[in-house]
Amino acid sequence: MTLFPQGWTHYLVGGLTIGLGVGVLFALTGLIGGMSSVYSSTWSYVVRSPYFRQPRLVKSRAWRLAYATGLVVGAFAWWTAFGDGMRVAVSIPPWQLALGGVLVGYGARLSRGCTSGHGICGLASLKLPSLLAVLTFMATAFITANLLARIGGS
């Protein structure tokens, strides 16, 4: 059994580049760049309930949208430079993406972080709550993905 059947350099270089992106944001602006908050802060443009009126969301919504737009631009740049000319197709069924997505969005916002907020920014800040969050979501994700594989989901 091999740990990295697809090779490992693209994983490492990709990870370092992600860290560089979070680092550039911090060095230039002092901002902490997790990704799940953009899903709440963008709602603050249209939803007027108390949660979405928090200054934390309202004040960060513009740069968070720009940050999210950057994600698309960066992936497009990779695709232009290194893609094989075909779009990257996703084979997971739509209902699975949508239903799982609701849990991803609800859970990440309840936990105040996701793989980038807790996983990258929180661990890099040596925060214990983030470590516990990462261990928790890794555990439930392992269990869920393996159970689904066993009953024949994709």
Next chain:
Amino acid sequence: MLKSALGGGALFGFGLALSTMIQPHVVLSFLRFQDMGLMLVLGGAVVVTFLVYRFVPKLLRRPVLGGAFGMHDSVMDRSTIIGAAIFGIGWGITGVCPGPAIAGLGAGSWELLYAIGGIALGALLQGLTAAREARN
């Protein structure tokens, strides 16, 4: 500030695409112990971010564009863990997390719009129920 966010985000998105983390089946193959790549991606990103968070505030008194260096907000309560558990279940179903769902659009993975719609709906539900809790 917006240009910095756009530029930082672009590096982030380039890294996500290069590391194939925008492809849900690669994430799922990690979660099924078939390919440990995600650990290298996360590890590499954490090490660089750790060094920047640790040493840049010592080298520069304030961020290049002004303002102050922020800190990762850290709260430890039931929501942190319950939310993480729910997030993990969704991540295990889809192989998609909030950043890659958006980044993947840049490589033409329009199917991820279903995931983005779901994540946005989940975030809305969380915000609306959190507001109710706060009022009671």
